[in-house]
Amino acid sequence: MSEATQSGSIDHVLHERRLFHPKPEFTQKAVISTVEQYQELYAAARDTPDAFWRDQANEHLHWFEPFDEVCRWEPPHANWFVGGKTNACYNAVDSHVQAGRGDKLAIIWEGEPGDTRTLTYRELQTEVAKCAEGLVELGIQQGDVVSIYMPMTPELAIAMLACARIGAVHSVIFAGFSAESIADRNNDASAKMVITSDGLNRRGNVLPLKATVDEALAKSPTVQTCLVLRRTGGDDTPMTAGRDVWWHDVIDKQPGDLAAKPLDSETPLFILYTSGSTGKPKGILHTTAGYNLWAKRTFQWVFDHREDDVYWCTADCGWITGHSYIVYGPLSAGATCVMYEGAPNHPAEDRFWELVEKYKVTILYTAPTAVRAFIKWGDHHVDKHDLSSLRLLGSVGEGINPEAWMWYHEKIGGGRCPIVDTWWQTETGGIMMSPLPGITPTKPGSCTKPLPGVVPMIVDELGNDVDTEHGGKLCIAQPWPGMLRGIWGDEQRFVEQYWTDVPGNYLTGDNARCDRDGYYWIMGRIDDVINVSGHRLSTIEVESALVSHPDVCEAAVVGRPDDLKGQAIAAFVTTTGRECNDELLKELKLHVRKQIGALAQPDDIRFTAALPKTRSGKIMRRLLRDVAAGRELAGDTSTLEDLASLAKLQEES
Numbered sequence: 001m002s003e004a005t006q007s008g009s010i011d012h013v014l015h016e017r018r019l020f021h022p023k024p025e026f027t028q029k030a031v032i033s034t035v036e037q038y039q040e041l042y043a044a045a046r047d048t049p050d051a052f053w054r055d056q057a058n059e060h061l062h063w064f065e066p067f068d069e070v071c072r073w074e075p076p077h078a079n080w081f082v083g084g085k086t087n088a089c090y091n092a093v094d095s096h097v098q099a100g101r102g103d104k105l106a107i108i109w110e111g112e113p114g115d116t117r118t119l120t121y122r123e124l125q126t127e128v129a130k131c132a133e134g135l136v137e138l139g140i141q142q143g144d145v146v147s148i149y150m151p152m153t154p155e156l157a158i159a160m161l162a163c164a165r166i167g168a169v170h171s172v173i174f175a176g177f178s179a180e181s182i183a184d185r186n187n188d189a190s191a192k193m194v195i196t197s198d199g200l201n202r203r204g205n206v207l208p209l210k211a212t213v214d215e216a217l218a219k220s221p222t223v224q225t226c227l228v229l230r231r232t233g234g235d236d237t238p239m240t241a242g243r244d245v246w247w248h249d250v251i252d253k254q255p256g257d258l259a260a261k262p263l264d265s266e267t268p269l270f271i272l273y274t275s276g277s278t279g280k281p282k283g284i285l286h287t288t289a290g291y292n293l294w295a296k297r298t299f300q301w302v303f304d305h306r307e308d309d310v311y312w313c314t315a316d317c318g319w320i321t322g323h324s325y326i327v328y329g330p331l332s333a334g335a336t337c338v339m340y341e342g343a344p345n346h347p348a349e350d351r352f353w354e355l356v357e358k359y360k361v362t363i364l365y366t367a368p369t370a371v372r373a374f375i376k377w378g379d380h381h382v383d384k385h386d387l388s389s390l391r392l393l394g395s396v397g398e399g400i401n402p403e404a405w406m407w408y409h410e411k412i413g414g415g416r417c418p419i420v421d422t423w424w425q426t427e428t429g430g431i432m433m434s435p436l437p438g439i440t441p442t443k444p445g446s447c448t449k450p451l452p453g454v455v456p457m458i459v460d461e462l463g464n465d466v467d468t469e470h471g472g473k474l475c476i477a478q479p480w481p482g483m484l485r486g487i488w489g490d491e492q493r494f495v496e497q498y499w500t501d502v503p504g505n506y507l508t509g510d511n512a513r514c515d516r517d518g519y520y521w522i523m524g525r526i527d528d529v530i531n532v533s534g535h536r537l538s539t540i541e542v543e544s545a546l547v548s549h550p551d552v553c554e555a556a557v558v559g560r561p562d563d564l565k566g567q568a569i570a571a572f573v574t575t576t577g578r579e580c581n582d583e584l585l586k587e588l589k590l591h592v593r594k595q596i597g598a599l600a601q602p603d604d605i606r607f608t609a610a611l612p613k614t615r616s617g618k619i620m621r622r623l624l625r626d627v628a629a630g631r632e633l634a635g636d637t638s639t640l641e642d643l644a645s646l647a648k649l650q651e652e653s
């Protein structure tokens, strides 16, 4: 075990030694196929960023008017591709039609009930133009904010792209949020319109989306129009005269020939609200050219995209992953994307594998929380299907525990597919660190190395660089095109949250460590560190040790106050089915002790049926800290998926 020799650096206790090399068959055809190629790109982006990004932008985006300055960096404000005019919708849709690839499939969509629809790039162009024309008819102009609260239908992507086409700013709100959350977001952004649907299919039930929106609109004075897609049918959708209009009445009749508007590079593209650890959600702002370029290039590098790939990202467009890796990245790269509306376990727990087999998916991008659910549901669901079309797997959203990584690799990837564990954030716009699947040997649990243009830095409490193998705060030392441009309407919070702690550098809010091979290991959020007897431990290492026990499915670890040690370690554990008794409890404590040492042995272990998670699947350790300490729950719970799991834990306290 390493000693904490630096000011507040974090001890690293989990030792993962497995290494998986890319297979030569994969490397031969890869977009980046030699280490030297990566090193050259990396050095060029770091040492001569202006020249590097000038070439990238000229080659990979369409310019109605050329830019005359690559990056104007006045910390913490960056302007990229100053003076140029482009359009993210044009780059994602029209450019392919223009290049003679209009007949290629852009979207293969499947609804939860099993209905399907495909759209070629040409068809998508017409649909997007019609929607844009409808928005204009309804009074939407450049700069207006449009909230989108919709199920995962093609119209969700179409609505986003239609906003981009005319320079309106979309704010997608995940369709699981409450009326209160919608109203907060509408008001914070002064949204002028909400686009929604009558209902949403979820595990065979219909959720009345429009009714929720109505409740929100009663408290959203800036919203003038509500555009409603008929998705689930039924006659009982409440429509308010003068405010609400049906999609089929307004959009379907449009000619579909409105061209994409040339927009300044820094035109706001979207706002996406993300929860802070406390307080009200932040509207993260991304703008047009830099974001678009970052989403496209990172997609091509990380997913090794080839012309005949069938790519499926299982995220929802309500999250940044859906923005960057369902819509703007893959479509700008001309990919064929599978889009699925529903739950992974409807009608049965093999739905994802059925879809992979049916559409011959070659690249699958999903989240650790889903992988852990698949493990819990059992291998027999996977075994029913032919997954041999898969060639590459991706993971995003949280650290993937090494044992879940191994299962994903072996059971889903058949041992042949590289895994790209992609580290990034809503704020970064796109992937920042990830293996490049043709060249990077992977270590389970590590997001490996930074992409070209990403210059990471790890510092201790005083802002000094920490040594190799020591954990500290992860910062980014150079501006990159996809970086957030601000928090909507809150300059002060933007500066304080990201740019004050380590001046001039972007503070990610995550802890990380870099190992001797230059591989990065994300150690969780800065707030999640536990301090046991003066040793600062990262939660994810203790969690990964617990998950490596065959009877543990998921684990969340938090600190609770302890008179003697400063903090004691409290673990919350879900099992794969074994009886939760004292014997298992003792076994788990010993298991952690054996895996990483006595210091990391949990003081309390509590079994639970489910862990409280955000709606995007992240474990909410902040709330578990309150439960572990026997405190009243504090802060914002609006992003919590399953309040019941938390209430139950509290009752048992």
Ligand code: PRX
Residues within 6 Å of the ligand: 274, 320, 321, 395, 396, 397, 398, 399, 400, 421, 422, 423, 424, 425, 426, 427, 447, 508, 509, 510, 522, 524, 525, 616
């Ligand atoms: O803590 C990191 C974790 O998720 C945070 C970003 O969350 P969000 O803005 O919702 O974006 C999620 C989709 C990119 C990060 O600060 N995180 C995300 N990916 C990983 C991760 N932690 C470890 N490994 C990852 N691959």
